[in-house]
Amino acid sequence: MTDDIQEILLDEETISQRVSALGAEIDVHYEGEEILLITLLDGAIVFTADLIRNLRRPLRLDCIRVSSYGDSTSPESSPRILGNLRAEVEGRHVLLVDDILDTGNTLSRVQNEILSRNPASVHSCVLLDKPARRETPFKADWIGFSIPDHFVVGYGLDYAGRYRQLPHVALLKPEVYS
Numbered sequence: 001m002t003d004d005i006q007e008i009l010l011d012e013e014t015i016s017q018r019v020s021a022l023g024a025e026i027d028v029h030y031e032g033e034e035i036l037l038i039t040l041l042d043g044a045i046v047f048t049a050d051l052i053r054n055l056r057r058p059l060r061l062d063c064i065r066v067s068s069y070g071d072s073t074s075p076e077s078s079p080r081i082l083g084n085l086r087a088e089v090e091g092r093h094v095l096l097v098d099d100i101l102d103t104g105n106t107l108s109r110v111q112n113e114i115l116s117r118n119p120a121s122v123h124s125c126v127l128l129d130k131p132a133r134r135e136t137p138f139k140a141d142w143i144g145f146s147i148p149d150h151f152v153v154g155y156g157l158d159y160a161g162r163y164r165q166l167p168h169v170a171l172l173k174p175e176v177y178s
């Protein structure tokens with residue numbers, strides 16, 4: 001598996017420092033409030049697991065799964081929400097957490113769904129942002145790293161379901177895709 005990696009873009013230490021800084025910023029924002037953190041499966045699980053251990057505010061966790069990629073590197077333009085949220089959203093302070101903000105289609109779809117349920121607030125936090133790829137305008141409130149337009153894997157991000165367990169964010173060798 002490590003033979004498939006071309007280059008490490010973000011190493012473990014860099015990610016870990018940034019995730020604790022994000023946790024501190026988010027804590028300041030939510031002073032006196034309880035967070036309903038909604039994580040987008042599957043890609044955000046690793047980031048979420050580390051992020052919540054850097055949050056000191058009261059927090060409840062829920063998950064949502066959105067259809068996006070099959071086994072290719074280009075997304076469907078209209079993501080569907082699969083399954084239901086267990087948590088009551090009305091009146092709650094919702095924090096959406098995703099691995100990467102790419103076209104913006106997924107997070108804007110999910111944000112609209114949450115807004116339709118009358119939350120007290122909705123914010124979003126992503127580990128990675130690829131601003132060059134945006135199709136639907138979307139600004140995340142907290143961003144770990146802005147990266148150029150490369151397909152990346154690791155730290156939860158996959159290619160065809162694989163490489164999620166890498167501790168860093170990396171680029172794959174071009175031959176892996178062919």
Ligand code: IMP
Nearest residue numbers: 043101102103104105106151152157158
């Ligand atoms: P969107 O294009 O902003 O809707 O992002 C949809 C989803 O595509 C993200 O939550 C990721 O799971 C996935 N994605 C986007 N870019 C990458 C990438 O570079 N590597 C792996 N997954 C990606």
Ligand code: MG
Nearest residue numbers: 043069157158
């Ligand atoms: Mg994915």
